[in-house]
Every structure is written in structure tokens, then in C-alpha cells.
Amino acid sequence: MIIYDLICEHSHRFEGWFKSATDFTAQKSEGMLSCPMCSSRNVTKLPTASRINLKRDDSKAPDHVMADVSSTLIEKIQDYVDSHYDDVGKDFPEEARKIYYGETSARNIRGTASVDEVQALNEEGIPALPIPGAPIDKTKLN
Numbered sequence: 001m002i003i004y005d006l007i008c009e010h011s012h013r014f015e016g017w018f019k020s021a022t023d024f025t026a027q028k029s030e031g032m033l034s035c036p037m038c039s040s041r042n043v044t045k046l047p048t049a050s051r052i053n054l055k056r057d058d059s060k061a062p063d064h065v066m067a068d069v070s071s072t073l074i075e076k077i078q079d080y081v082d083s084h085y086d087d088v089g090k091d092f093p094e095e096a097r098k099i100y101y102g103e104t105s106a107r108n109i110r111g112t113a114s115v116d117e118v119q120a121l122n123e124e125g126i127p128a129l130p131i132p133g134a135p136i137d138k139t140k141l142n
């Protein structure tokens, strides 16, 4: 959906909603455009103020909007983990086992582990999850 700022011959400014730039041209050439204030059909588009309305277009959300949403979500997860979990780094599998078997105080931890290590932990019944979006370390865990 495109919104154009339109102006009639009497300098009345108003908004026109169009499916596309072509739709605007078609409506104008068919005389379907008229000023809501004076009904003049001598309407032109103001070149500087046209814009695309993302919110009203529910047929297909633009890809970059989806990307914005998911990167924000990932940042929130990372912030939460950063502030609520002890970073034990590469000791993660060892620490996870100690906590699980009661050898150290129970707490939330995060750190790094390989896919195999995570699988081994899960097989022992120790919950470990990879967190999405870590830029370098793809096996970051909580």
C-alpha cells in the first residue's frame, strides 16, 4: 500500500491510498481521483511526501521488518541470559554435571559446549539449550 500526498488545483492537500504507483496513474487517468474538499479532479501528486505504509499492508510483511523483530527478540534473550546466568565458559559441561549431581550449588549457568557435549548432557537428563544469534559461538548454551 502506498500513500501519496495529493494536492488539487485549489491547493487542498489530502492523502490518497493506492495499491501501487501504477494504481495511482490508472485512477488519475480514469478521472477517479477527486479532491475531498472541492471535488476537483485536477489533482496532482506532491513528489516529496510519498511513502510506503508498512503497517497497513497485511498481504505480505516485508522481509527486513521480520528481521528487525527477530534480532530484537534474540537481543532480549541474550540480555536475559547475560544478567541471569553465570558465565562458566568452556567449563559448561563440567559445571552442568556438578550442578545436576549436587556437587555444587544449583544455579543457572551459561557457557560453551560442542554439539556432542550438549547431546551427552541431554542423554544424562541434564537440560542444556543452544541460544540462537550468538555471533561467533554457535554452541553457546544456558
Ligand SMILES: [Zn+2]
Binding pocket: 008, 009, 010, 011, 012, 035, 036, 037, 038, 039, 040
Ligand atoms: Zn480541492
